[in-house]
Amino acid sequence: MIDPAAIRRQFPFLKRIVDGKPVVYLDNAATVQKPQAVLERMRRFYEEQNANVNRGMHPLAEEATIAYEEARKTVADFVGAKHPSEIIFTRNATESINLVARSFGETLKKGDTVALSLLEHHSNIIPWLQLKERKGIAIEWIGLEQDGRVDIESLRNILEKKKTKLVSVTGLSNVLGIRTPLEKIIALAHAAGAKVLVDAAQLIAHASIDVQTLDIDFLAFSGHKLYGPTGVGVLYGKRELLESMPAFLGGGDMLESVDQNGFIPAELPRKFEAGTPSIADAIGLAAAIEWTTLVCVDAIHTHTKNLLAYARKKLSTVKNISILGATSGNDLLGCISFITNGIHPHDLTEILGRKGICLRAGHHCTQILHKHLGITASARLSVGAYNTEEEIDRCIAAIEETILFFRKS
């Protein structure tokens, strides 16, 4: 169990007052607030250790390099990677997926298939549509059950055609808050000779992921949804896979040697980290991971899961609201989305926002999923370690009030 009051004291942002009351931040699927420990660590880096990495012989450059490489190790341990060099620092989950599409993707041929689910975020769709334009690969869509869960039969049918080279799926829907059955998906994909990329942008904050146990080939996530700073993301890839892939961005640091005719790429992980990386952000991400460990990662996961179940129960009693997707199950985490009869989600969240209650509205970068659901927009409530039942109560009371306000003629 975590002590919400003790957690909350560590988040300076939660002191913000809107409309005379403390802010209620329930937009954690978009980005999460940062604990003091992360802010302090980054400040200390800039104030005391700032230097570029992998170059320069002065002691400060060495200190920065050590801190940056320690951060890589922290991330590697956190996801259960075998080697730190399997962790590539990128800008965000989006860049991590693009890296795979641009590098691993280059090894695909016309007619090869990449399978995506209808749940995917645009970040895990557009890079593959771009690859389709570039290389003439095919994209197959894994369908959903009525309740939004992944239809495994549909994946089976796709894999049976024996053309799939990669299955790229989210670990947790950023709209329906439904986990995907990764064990099953990975087993089926591997049996059919396909690799698997897991977009863990949402899952990373709500469940433990062990890339070796799950036998994940690529894992992508962003630091900013894991209590860390913006500006840093992670790509995990199995070493032999990353080694076999061509370099992505070219520039300083990613090469072993260069002459007028060509270059030899650097070893992992530098091969995929061209130019000066987001050093302070990577160190900040490591501080965030250490913070979650200190609080207790499992306790955070239990807390957000219970809180979401509480929100679901409360929301389902509100008149004129329809919750999207599955209504019960052990696989519901992170967020819940809904539509409100007679009020556009933007109007709802605008009014809530004026009361300091932050929810997101729109298609949440999932136009394909929204079209599949037959809607254009929804409102989303998403939880973090510092949220409380009182906050959910305040939010739901405000939603009810807004519905009344809008519906009275």
Place this chain on the structure above:
Amino acid sequence: MDLYAENILDHFRHPRGTEPLQKPTVVHHEINASCGDELTVSVKIENKKITGFSWSGTGCAISQAAMSLLSEELTGMNLEQLEAMKPDHVKELLGVPVGTRRIKCALLGLHAVKNALRKHAGQEPQSWMETVGVEN
């Protein structure tokens, strides 16, 4: 809740100008992809004048109310007048402060009507930057 003044909610709940138009000269559809607001406008044009207007749509209160308010003054207007209409005019019609967050909602109707005229004239549609008044 100043953005949701009674007058705006009234236009949202009871939109004006939605009677279907017989034989429109041009029909044009615009969406605000980022939020899913949609408007379809039908315009009847005779002698460089708007002689009939009708619209339908779905979306947030601001986008729908702004279209409803605008529709009340289009019929009888010269094309030149409409071409010259500035975003500030729609803001005045709404009569409430519209922040940058909602400016595209507020101006979707104007965007749709202006692009209906462009379509009628066989021209390229204008960009959002033009509609919002940042570029021309």
